Amino acid sequence: MKFIHSADIHLGSMLNVYDENLKEYSDVFRNAVYDAFKKIIDYAIDIKVNFLIISGDLYDRDGKSIKANSFFNLQCRRLLNENINVYIAAGNHDPFVGKREIFNLPENVFICSSEECSEFEMKDEYSNIIARVYGNSYRGKSDSRKLYNSYNPVDDNVFNVAILHTELNPNNFNYVPCTLENLKSKKKMSYWALGHIHKCRILNDIQPVVAYSGMPQGRDIGEEGIGGCLLVEVNEVNKPSIEFLPTSSVVWKRVEVDINEVTDNQPKNLTELINLMESKAQHIINQLENIPSGLHTNVDLNGIVKGYAIRWIIKGRGSINTIFEDSEDDLEEIIKENLNSKLMNYSKFIYTDSIDVRLEKEIFNIEGLKNDNTIVKEIYELCDEFSEKDDLRKGIIATFGQVWESNYDMENINYLKMQLDEDTFQEILRKARELIIYSLMEEK
Structure with missing residues (x-):
C-alpha cells in the first residue's frame, strides 16, 4: 500500500514578492502554490498511490477563492479517474471546508467531521480492508479540544492513519493541544499525519510514526527551504518507509556573505561587494538543494526548482561599513536592483528579496x-x-x-x-x- 501525506497547501495564497520591475516573472510567483499542489497530484498518479492525505489548511483563508476551489476540484477529478481517494481534515485556516463549497466535491473526496472523529476504510480490489483513516476537523479558526483522545482504532491488524492539525504544544489552546508522548501512547495507530507546522519533520520513526509533511511551497523567508510531501509505502508487516517528494518551484533561502572570508581581498566598495554576492549566487545554482534531515528522495531536484528567493545577510568587519553608515541613499535597495538585473537571468533565477546588513566597524x-x-x-x-x-x-x-x-x-x-x-x-x-x-x- 502507498499513500501521500501532505498538509498546509494554502491554496488561494501566493508568494510575497512585490516588484514591478519583474513583471515577466509575476506568473511564477503568483502560481507557485498552485504548481506545488499540482505536483502532488502528478506524483499520486505517477506512483499509483492508494490515497492522498491533506492534514489541514488546504485553503489559505475563510474568503475562499473561486479560482482555488475550482483548481482543487479539477485536480481531484484527475485522481478520481485513477481511483485515488482524498482524505482531508480542516485546519485553522479553512474550517469551512466541506460546509460552504462553491463547487460540488468529487465523490473521491472525503472530509473529516468537525464534531467527532471520522473513520474511513480503504479496501483493495478484493474488498479487503488494507487501511483505516481517522481524522477530526477544526470547528473554527482555533480549536482547544484534545482531539487525539477520540482517535481509537478498532484494531491494529491493518495500517491505521490519523490526520491531525496541531502545533504539538500542550499549552497552546488555539491549535489542538497535545504532546508527542500523547500521540505515541496510541499504540494501535500506525501513522500520525500531522499538519500546521510548515517544516517537514519525522518526530518518531517507529510505530506509531509521527510526521509533519511540511508546506509544499514557501511564500516568504519565514518558510525557507524546499517544500514537499511524504510518500509512505507500507509492506506486508505494516512497516512504513518514507520518501520526501519535492514540490517547490521557488525556494526561499538565507545566504550569508562574510566580507572577511578572504582576509586579503575584502570588498572595499559596492561594486566589489556585488561581485562577491554574484559569486555566492553561482554557488547556489551549482549546489544541490538540501532536503529535510533524515529523509531521501529519488526525484531530480533540478527538474523541480525554477529559482530562488534570497535574503542576503552581509556580515563581517571592514572599511566598507563606513559607506553604509555615511550614505544618505538606500544602499540596500540599490544593491537589490543591481543583483536582480543580473541574477534573474540565470538558468535558475535568483531573486533578491531583501538585504540585511550586519557589518561591523573596523577595530584593529x-x-x-x-x-x-x-x-x-x-x-x-x-x-x-x-x-x-x-x-x-x-x-x-x-x-x-x-x-x-x-x-x-x-x-x-x-x-x-x-x-x-x-x-x-x-x-x-x-x-x-x-x-x-x-x-x-x-x-x-
Whole structure:
C-alpha cells in the first residue's frame, strides 16, 4: 500500500514578492502554490498511490477563492479517474471546508467531521480492508479540544492513519493541544499525519510514526527551504518507509556573505561587494538543494526548482561599513536592483528579496583584544551567556520593553509589537556588543 501525506497547501495564497520591475516573472510567483499542489497530484498518479492525505489548511483563508476551489476540484477529478481517494481534515485556516463549497466535491473526496472523529476504510480490489483513516476537523479558526483522545482504532491488524492539525504544544489552546508522548501512547495507530507546522519533520520513526509533511511551497523567508510531501509505502508487516517528494518551484533561502572570508581581498566598495554576492549566487545554482534531515528522495531536484528567493545577510568587519553608515541613499535597495538585473537571468533565477546588513566597524586586531583585553573578553562571554542561559535571557528580554513580543503565535501575530524571534534577539545582542566595544576603543 502507498499513500501521500501532505498538509498546509494554502491554496488561494501566493508568494510575497512585490516588484514591478519583474513583471515577466509575476506568473511564477503568483502560481507557485498552485504548481506545488499540482505536483502532488502528478506524483499520486505517477506512483499509483492508494490515497492522498491533506492534514489541514488546504485553503489559505475563510474568503475562499473561486479560482482555488475550482483548481482543487479539477485536480481531484484527475485522481478520481485513477481511483485515488482524498482524505482531508480542516485546519485553522479553512474550517469551512466541506460546509460552504462553491463547487460540488468529487465523490473521491472525503472530509473529516468537525464534531467527532471520522473513520474511513480503504479496501483493495478484493474488498479487503488494507487501511483505516481517522481524522477530526477544526470547528473554527482555533480549536482547544484534545482531539487525539477520540482517535481509537478498532484494531491494529491493518495500517491505521490519523490526520491531525496541531502545533504539538500542550499549552497552546488555539491549535489542538497535545504532546508527542500523547500521540505515541496510541499504540494501535500506525501513522500520525500531522499538519500546521510548515517544516517537514519525522518526530518518531517507529510505530506509531509521527510526521509533519511540511508546506509544499514557501511564500516568504519565514518558510525557507524546499517544500514537499511524504510518500509512505507500507509492506506486508505494516512497516512504513518514507520518501520526501519535492514540490517547490521557488525556494526561499538565507545566504550569508562574510566580507572577511578572504582576509586579503575584502570588498572595499559596492561594486566589489556585488561581485562577491554574484559569486555566492553561482554557488547556489551549482549546489544541490538540501532536503529535510533524515529523509531521501529519488526525484531530480533540478527538474523541480525554477529559482530562488534570497535574503542576503552581509556580515563581517571592514572599511566598507563606513559607506553604509555615511550614505544618505538606500544602499540596500540599490544593491537589490543591481543583483536582480543580473541574477534573474540565470538558468535558475535568483531573486533578491531583501538585504540585511550586519557589518561591523573596523577595530584593529579584534581577535587579539578578545584574547588579551579583560573587558572585551568579558563582554563576549556575557553575550554568549545571554544566548545560552534561559534565566539571563529572560532577564535581558525583560529590559527590551513592551514594544517587543517574545512569546508570539506565528498564526496570530500582534502587528502593534515587534516580533522577537531568535534571529532578531541575536542581532540585538551583536549590535549592543559592538557598540560597547567600539565606544571603549574610541575612549582609549
